[in-house]
Amino acid sequence: MLETKYAHFYKLYRMTIKSSGEKAWLFVYPLVGLFSIGFLAAYLKSVGGVLSTIHFVLIGVIVWSFYDLCQKAPVYGLLFDIWDHCLKHTIASPATVYDFIIGTGSFGLVSAIFTSIYLTIISIIVFDFNIYSAGPTAIIALAIIFIFATSVALSINSLIISRDKEYMTLTWAIPGVIMIFSGIYYPVDFLPGIAKDISYILPTTYSIIAIRESFGFSSGVAHPLIKGALISLVYFIASIKIYNLGIRSAKKTGTTITD
Amino acid sequence: MPEYAIDLKDIRKSYGKEDILKGITLKIEKNQIYGILGPNGAGKSTLLGILSTLLTHDSGTVSILGMDPNTERSAIAKRTNISTGATSFFYTFTPKEILKYYGLLYGIRQPQLNNKIDELIRDLNITSFENQKFSNLSTGMKQKIALAKSLINDPELLFLDELTIGLDVEVAKDIRDYIRSLPGKKGTTIILTSHNLFEIEELCEKIAIIKQGKIIAEGSVRDIKKDIQFENTITIALYDEKVDLAFLEDIKGIIDYNQSGSELTIHTKESAEYAEQIISRLKEKHTRIKGLEITKTSLEDIFLKITKR
Numbered sequence: 001m002l003e004t005k006y007a008h009f010y011k012l013y014r015m016t017i018k019s020s021g022e023k024a025w026l027f028v029y030p031l032v033g034l035f036s037i038g039f040l041a042a043y044l045k046s047v048g049g050v051l052s053t054i055h056f057v058l059i060g061v062i063v064w065s066f067y068d069l070c071q072k073a074p075v076y077g078l079l080f081d082i083w084d085h086c087l088k089h090t091i092a093s094p095a096t097v098y099d100f101i102i103g104t105g106s107f108g109l110v111s112a113i114f115t116s117i118y119l120t121i122i123s124i125i126v127f128d129f130n131i132y133s134a135g136p137t138a139i140i141a142l143a144i145i146f147i148f149a150t151s152v153a154l155s156i157n158s159l160i161i162s163r164d165k166e167y168m169t170l171t172w173a174i175p176g177v178i179m180i181f182s183g184i185y186y187p188v189d190f191l192p193g194i195a196k197d198i199s200y201i202l203p204t205t206y207s208i209i210a211i212r213e214s215f216g217f218s219s220g221v222a223h224p225l226i227k228g229a230l231i232s233l234v235y236f237i238a239s240i241k242i243y244n245l246g247i248r249s250a251k252k253t254g255t256t257i258t259d
Numbered sequence: 260m261p262e263y264a265i266d267l268k269d270i271r272k273s274y275g276k277e278d279i280l281k282g283i284t285l286k287i288e289k290n291q292i293y294g295i296l297g298p299n300g301a302g303k304s305t306l307l308g309i310l311s312t313l314l315t316h317d318s319g320t321v322s323i324l325g326m327d328p329n330t331e332r333s334a335i336a337k338r339t340n341i342s343t344g345a346t347s348f349f350y351t352f353t354p355k356e357i358l359k360y361y362g363l364l365y366g367i368r369q370p371q372l373n374n375k376i377d378e379l380i381r382d383l384n385i386t387s388f389e390n391q392k393f394s395n396l397s398t399g400m401k402q403k404i405a406l407a408k409s410l411i412n413d414p415e416l417l418f419l420d421e422l423t424i425g426l427d428v429e430v431a432k433d434i435r436d437y438i439r440s441l442p443g444k445k446g447t448t449i450i451l452t453s454h455n456l457f458e459i460e461e462l463c464e465k466i467a468i469i470k471q472g473k474i475i476a477e478g479s480v481r482d483i484k485k486d487i488q489f490e491n492t493i494t495i496a497l498y499d500e501k502v503d504l505a506f507l508e509d510i511k512g513i514i515d516y517n518q519s520g521s522e523l524t525i526h527t528k529e530s531a532e533y534a535e536q537i538i539s540r541l542k543e544k545h546t547r548i549k550g551l552e553i554t555k556t557s558l559e560d561i562f563l564k565i566t567k568r
Contacts, residue, residue, distance in 0.1 A: 001366040003366045007360055010363060015351070018351045084348060084350055094337040251313065
């Protein structure tokens with residue numbers, strides 16, 4: 001049923017329309033990232049750096065805003081229910097886990113596309129850089145990031161619903177950790193020892209490498225899009241299983257009736 | 260053969276080492292209002308959680324509208340709904356938005372959804388508040404929204420948990436009247452839990468009393484009164500606190516009695532006949548009587564008696 005999927009999209013949409021805090025996630029934070037990092041790179045260029053440095057970090061900024069919004073939607077889809085103490089009504093409804101994933105995931109994707117487009121427009125005007133000039137590579141890379149971000153969100157949700165609401169902190173902490181290992185502002189080869197190994201199990205690393213290769217930054221990684229897509233699919237399938245287990249555990253331990 | 264909305268056989272549920280339900284067996288016929296009572300911690304919320312598919316049970320068999328919640332959860336949820344007391348929804352949403360969200364979650368298509376929302380808003384007198392934020396509404400209005408939400412899918416089976424808790428008399432009566440009309444009007448079976456025993460007695464055809472995870476009484480209020488053998492309470496106010504009440508043991512039909520200060524409380528099968536005998540025996544003992552009250556035993560009396568056993 002489309003309605004049950006749309007319900008989750010509708011909830012997130014209305015929440016965003018009504019809350020200035022939610023609108024800030026779409027309009028303020030991504031812009032702060034774009035300008036602060038973009039101007040930092042522009043400054044470095046002015047003191048002897050190269051033009052490509054600006055493009056290198058702007059790819060990271062735009063991709064990261066995309067990840068952030070894709071991950072946020074499914075987690076907030078659950079947190080709004082918890083914060084407003086009505087989780088039991090959603091769980092008692094006929095909507096399934098798949099309705100939830102498709103509904104909240106769609107909202108994440110739409111908001112991420114919207115933000116990446118206006119960030120791109122601003123970056124063309126201010127920094128003369130268009131990430132979408134990478135063509136289909138950029139689109140596939142962002143699709144991989146969407147799938148991975150949704151997987152991370154579902155895993156966080158599983159912890160929140162089955163263990164403790166305190167795990168909601170991961171919503172804001174995990175993107176920062178993934179950012180460090182994915183080479184948002186530097187090539188992952190620059191990372192030391194085990195950190196570099198970790199970066200290669202993250203689909204985000206491959207997506208960013210693929211987009212950067214389109215702009216002439218070589219990485220030495222073969223077929224990054226294929227590798228990223230395969231890893232993200234594995235994470236996605238695992239995360240659905242983990243989320244289902246989380247709900248099953250919550251129904252067993254009684255956390256579903258204590259909102 | 261009666262049709263059952265709920266058919267439970269030996270349901271058990273524990274949280275860790277704590278046993279919450281210890282073998283609940285219960286059948287609830289369709290198209291009636293059924294009350295579940297019990298002291299705090301008796302297992303009412305857990306039982307309601309299992310029936311509304313919010314919780315899974317550890318063992319036993321559960322049939323809800325003829326379906327197994329382990330394998331047909333979504334199909335059950337489509338035909339049931341739940342409302343809880345002191346409920347909360349999205350603070351910034353208006354009643355219309357709340358009803359639209361839950362209507363969509365229950366898979367109701369347009370234009371039926373908008374028609375249903377308008378009908379509920381009209382029937383429950385929410386019209387003048389339909390565009391206000393939920394957080395700005397009074398407790399009574401919030402409870403009406405909760406009831407409207409629970410009726411959005413025209414459920415065959417409705418779970419109402421402490422729906423009128425904390426409401427003023429007028430709103431509680433409005434809600435009770437609406438609930439009372441549902442089985443006749445829509446064929447809804449309602450499972451009701453409440454701490455308000457007056458409400459349960461007024462609304463429910465049958466009740467189950469749960470204590471420590473077990474059903475300790477089940478049936479109509481009248482049958483339970485008969486089972487525990489007291490139907491009336493005689494309260495006598497005396498001038499003297501020191502009265503020898505041993506004679507009460509000789510009067511057949513007196514179930515029990517107790518004296519608290521100068522007040523004597525006696526439970527009997529029939530009231531008038533025994534009151535007369537008791538008064539004449541007290542007079543024989545030159546005991547002066549300040550006042551006398553005969554009351555039919557309420558559900559509260561039964562509840563207190565059964566749960567203190």
